[in-house]
Amino acid sequence: MRKGLMILAVLLFVFTVLQFWKPKEIQYSSPAKNLTNVPSEVNTILRNSCFDCHSNSVNLAWFDKITPANFIVDSHIKDGRKALNFSNWDTLDKQKQSAVMFYSFNKILLGEMPLLSYTALHPSAKLDSRSITVLKNYVKTLAARKTNPEVSSVSISKADAVHHPDKKITDYKKVKPSLNKISYIPDFRSWKAISTTDRFDNGSMRIIYGNKTAVKAIAEHQTNPWPDGAIFAKTAWKQKTEADGSVSPGEFIQVEFMIKDSKKYESSKGWGWARWKGKDLKPYGDSVSFDQECISCHSPVKNNDYVFTSPLHLDINKFNIYSKNQ
Ligand code: HEC
Ligand code: HEC
Known part of the structure; x- marks a missing residue:
């Protein structure tokens, strides 16, 4: 005791x-x-x-x-x-x-x-x-997102019609590469639209496209990290409000790319970043390190391999662990 x-x-x-x-x-x-x-x-x-x-x-x-x-x-x-x-x-x-x-x-x-x-x-x-x-x-x-089958095909085809920022450019090789030596990729319009975000930032409409490698990775749930060869394109137009209140794409603003290559782009988090602006597709940036701006804003999703658009985000309406638990 x-x-x-x-x-x-x-x-x-x-x-x-x-x-x-x-x-x-x-x-x-x-x-x-x-x-x-x-x-x-x-x-x-x-x-x-x-x-x-x-x-x-x-x-x-x-x-x-x-x-x-x-x-x-x-x-x-x-x-x-x-x-x-x-x-x-x-x-x-x-x-x-x-x-x-x-x-x-x-x-x-x-x-x-x-x-x-x-x-x-x-x-x-x-x-x-x-x-x-x-x-x-x-x-x-903040982010009105629709998964692929639901992406309004009307809004995409309308956007595409206005898009062709490069309509006048018959020879894509004339589009200058970005300062970090990435060449313009005209093919993205034949890729799959994986998401639209038309309300993230008032006044613009966006469509995000994924190339074959990206789409395959989504189907196979191999998205973190994304495989080498996956490419995303994000296009943005000014938003036009029609007389009936509906919105449609207006003037083309820009197209941006993220190209995954963990070795080649090791110094920029495994992605090559590039942006071309306006109808004449002018490469964006004042110096080679313009991509620091991209990386900084994408850093809240660094644990998602720097990509905002992911199957998880896309399925925001369906994905609901909480309702199962409660
Ligand atoms: C008890 C402390 C604590 C509370 C409460 C808390 N967090 Fe965190 N949170 C952390 C720590 C520690 C980290 C960094 C380590 C990590 O990522 O797990 C973190 C990281 C995060 C990150 C960044 C993760 C990344 O990938 O960089 C986000 C976003 C976040 N928290 C959101 C929230 C939100 C939203 C809430 C409220 C609903 C919340 N946290 C409540 C401790 C907390
Ligand atoms: C101010 C913050 C910000 C900056 C700066 C920024 N982004 Fe993004 N980016 C976003 C957000 C948010 C998304 C998610 C899609 C959406 O809703 O617009 C996104 C999406 C993307 C996507 C589609 C893939 C994904 O992550 O969802 C690409 C490609 C992209 N950005 C490229 C770039 C490039 C290249 C630069 C630099 C020239 C850049 N971004 C700079 C915020 C930013």
Whole structure:
């Protein structure tokens, strides 16, 4: 009995001493502002479930501050902020904000976020099905996507008719290569349209095409990483609103490519990036490193091999792990 008490006393002593050993203080409790350009409901949900690890305002429970729990909490916060910090929201342009929302929602659907180890102890951070629906409806307004069979063939053929930016160009070899030495690929119009996104960024309509290798990879679920030889083309037109309120493609803006070759393009994340602008297909960029801009904006999806459009994203309406669980 006395021995038991001794052990308990020693443990208590060790525990108490341990409390002097704290992780280096990180910046807590500077309240994060509400997210701009986001409905207040969405803002509240993210604040409640994500801000503890993904912003400068941290709301710790008493048990989070006890050694050794505080070390775990600390590393979550540090890594979480590094990956995504909602306190820096206003430094992102609108399109990048949409990209972050889009990606975050996919993390939630996959059940990866918020971290399970966290919601186990902080049940109020769990997302209920109503919150999921709110987020889903919001994300849908950012990226109205349709999978291939549903891609409106009317809008594609209309777009294609206006497209042919190179109609006047009979010899494609005259189109200058991009500064990183990628040649224009006129064939993309015969590729499969794998997605349209007409509301991601107001005022433009986009179609994303995949070449045979990309489409085969989708069918075989070999999309992370994408196989060498996969190519995506993304075309964009100004959006024209017709008298009857329907939208149709107006002036051609640009076409962009991502070409997968893990060796050749090792220094640019395994992809060759190129963009040609306007009717005369002028290569985009002022220097060879123009692709840093592409990579930076695509980096929220780096764990998806830098590609936004993926079968998971495409199936955003059908893919719903949560409704199965609840
Ligand atoms: C307990 C802390 C914690 C909470 C709460 C949390 N996250 Fe995270 N999150 C992390 C950590 C740690 C990482 C970085 C490591 C990783 O990717 O797993 C991360 C990474 C991410 C990433 C980037 C992943 C990548 O591929 O780079 C996204 C997006 C994200 N979280 C979204 C969310 C959203 C949305 C919520 C709220 C619904 C949320 N997180 C809640 C800790 C958290
Ligand atoms: C401001 C952010 C941003 C920048 C900068 C950017 N992209 Fe993208 N890109 C996106 C988003 C978001 C998508 C997803 C499709 C959509 O909804 O428009 C995308 C999609 C693509 C796609 C279709 C494949 C995929 O990932 O879904 C290609 C190809 C592409 N971008 C090429 C480029 C190239 C080349 C550059 C640089 C010259 C570039 N992008 C710069 C945001 C960006």
